[in-house]
Amino acid sequence: MPPPKISIGDLPAWAHLNSIAFSNIKVAKSEGKGYGVICERDLTSPQDSLDTPALLTVPHDLILNAAAVEEYAKEDRTFRQLLDAVGPRSSRRVLLFLLVQTALASRGSYHSSAGVLNPWTEYIQFLPETVLVPSLWTEDERFLLRGTSLESAVNAKLSALVAEFDTIREISSDIPCWNEILWESETLSFRDWILLDALYRSRCLELPKSGESMVPCIDMINHSACPTAYYDENSEDEVTLLLRPGASISKGEEIFISYGEAKSAAEMLFSYGFIDLESTIESLVLPLDPFPDDPLAKAKLFAFGEAPRVHVSRQNGSIVWKSPFAYLMCLNEEDGLEFLILQETRQLNVLWQQEEVTNRMAEFETLIQSHPLCSIFKLRTITVVHGCLQSQLERAQSNMIDALPAPKADSSPRQECVQAALLLRRIEIGILEAGIEALEDEKTTLLTDEHVVSYLGSMETAESDLVDEEASNEADDFS
Numbered sequence: 040m041p042p043p044k045i046s047i048g049d050l051p052a053w054a055h056l057n058s059i060a061f062s063n064i065k066v067a068k069s070e071g072k073g074y075g076v077i078c079e080r081d082l083t084s085p086q087d088s089l090d091t092p093a094l095l096t097v098p099h100d101l102i103l104n105a106a107a108v109e110e111y112a113k114e115d116r117t118f119r120q121l122l123d124a125v126g127p128r129s130s131r132r133v134l135l136f137l138l139v140q141t142a143l144a145s146r147g148s149y150h151s152s153a154g155v156l157n158p159w160t161e162y163i164q165f166l167p168e169t170v171l172v173p174s175l176w177t178e179d180e181r182f183l184l185r186g187t188s189l190e191s192a193v194n195a196k197l198s199a200l201v202a203e204f205d206t207i208r209e210i211s212s213d214i215p216c217w218n219e220i221l222w223e224s225e226t227l228s229f230r231d232w233i234l235l236d237a238l239y240r241s242r243c244l245e246l247p248k249s250g251e252s253m254v255p256c257i258d259m260i261n262h263s264a265c266p267t268a269y270y271d272e273n274s275e276d277e278v279t280l281l282l283r284p285g286a287s288i289s290k291g292e293e294i295f296i297s298y299g300e301a302k303s304a305a306e307m308l309f310s311y312g313f314i315d316l317e318s319t320i321e322s323l324v325l326p327l328d329p330f331p332d333d334p335l336a337k338a339k340l341f342a343f344g345e346a347p348r349v350h351v352s353r354q355n356g357s358i359v360w361k362s363p364f365a366y367l368m369c370l371n372e373e374d375g376l377e378f379l380i381l382q383e384t385r386q387l388n389v390l391w392q393q394e395e396v397t398n399r400m401a402e403f404e405t406l407i408q409s410h411p412l413c414s415i416f417k418l419r420t421i422t423v424v425h426g427c428l429q430s431q432l433e434r435a436q437s438n439m440i441d442a443l444p445a446p447k448a449d450s451s452p453r454q455e456c457v458q459a460a461l462l463l464r465r466i467e468i469g470i471l472e473a474g475i476e477a478l479e480d481e482k483t484t485l486l487t488d489e490h491v492v493s494y495l496g497s498m499e500t501a502e503s504d505l506v507d508e509e510a511s512n513e514a515d516d517f518s
């Protein structure tokens with residue numbers, strides 16, 4: 040059940056009560072972007088200025104991050120109990136704090152021995168009731184992402200959210216006061232958890248001193264690839280919004296910050312629910328599956344320690360790809376790769392050419408350099424990465440949405456989702472095609488390498504010897 044919403048018109052009063060200072064700016068509607076921050080008078084900042092007055096100042100104690108949640112838990116013994124029960128995963132602890140605030144806010148009149156009210160109990164009621172991130176899209180809308188890099192990422196996110204919500208529900212139901220606040224009268228549902236995850240992801244920022252945090256009011260500022268402002272922390276540890284040197288904004292115009300200069304279209308859609316058309320970043324991350332018949336696949340995955348991926352990007356017109364796992368994937372025992380389980384510690388150790396490389400699993404591109412078969416290993420790796428891109432391109436093209444469906448019943452995909460999915464697919468197809476072409480060129484060059492030529496020649500000779508041997512055996516049998 041969503042908490043009762045507070046009108047954005049009440050935000051200045053809430054901000055004033057909580058010592059947040061606005062200077063010449065206000066929160067107002069922003070066309071197509073929800074709310075945003077608008078200038079109330081013409082503002083300019085000199086090109087060489089490092090000391091411009093802050094447009095917004097937020098006290099340190101309103102910053103919400105893992106450390107702040109610990110402080111809230113000090114004031115509230117029962118919240119401490121809840122935090123201890125769910126364990127130490129920091130970003131989820133912030134989310135749990137927000138879940139508690141959502142429940143407290145939706146109870147109307149507050150009467151319980153648990154859950155201390157704080158500025159966030161009210162602030163979350165200023166936040167939007169939905170975000171256009173794909174984890175909040177309907178099933179039909181998520182279907183539009185088939186064949187894009189977000190297909191598996193969104194499915195994985197939703198599975199993780201289900202598991203987290205189930206765990207929180209199970210653990211908190213065992214604590215009577217929290218069972219009453221969170222779950223009695225079905226105050227909260229799984230949708231609340233997905234929404235809080237989306238709100239957190241789309242509104243948290245990386246502060247220079249306080250790290251990953253949510254900051255009230257600063258999180259009302261929209262993104263642009265050409266930002267006019269930035270946030271910082273001052274000597275009193277307050278969060279401030281400052282004009283960028285050389286920025287000039289007229290009265291009534293919106294102020295923008297950057298949510299990250301290197302974020303791909305998929306990352307922007309996944310985290311913020313929109314794709315920035317002005318962005319010049321062209322990159323893509325794909326999952327990479329080990330060979331199904333590789334007897335060492337499980338050991339390789341375990342030793343690698345993270346999900347295997349292929350990163351492809353186009354920088355200044357050239358394709359750059361990276362896939363540390365693809366190198367590991369293409370090496371075998373006969374090449375000199377060994378996995379050992381230490382008797383005493385039961386730890387998995389990895390050896391390459393008899394040297395321990397357990398902590399260097401992502402460095403095989405470098406580790407193979409001095410090996411005489413280095414070009415062969417590279418050729419194998421390029422073939423794997425090429426195959427990964429090729430099959431993704433086929434999926435993207437075969438799931439092409441040719442035309443926008445006409446808006447009809449309420450249940451049909453929202454136009455924003457259709458547009459975003461189409462755009463993402465178009466961007467990714469462009470990167471995949473360029474990536475495949477670049478990998479084919481790399482392959483062609485490697486195939487003329489003298490080591491590769493002599494290796495492939497020796498393989499051919501070995502194979503034809505084998506065929507001759509088999510043929511002569513067959514001849515023997517017949518005779």
Ligand SMILES: C[S@@+](CC[C@H](N)C(=O)[O-])C[C@H]1O[C@@H](n2cnc3c(N)ncnc32)[C@H](O)[C@@H]1O
Nearest residue numbers: 072073074241242258259260261262311312313
């Ligand atoms: C940090 S909040 C900014 C405040 C938000 N607009 C609101 O109404 O609360 C981030 C969200 O604002 C929206 N947003 C920000 N910049 C945008 C942009 N350039 N285009 C479209 N939506 C944008 C997206 O919904 C994003 O998830």
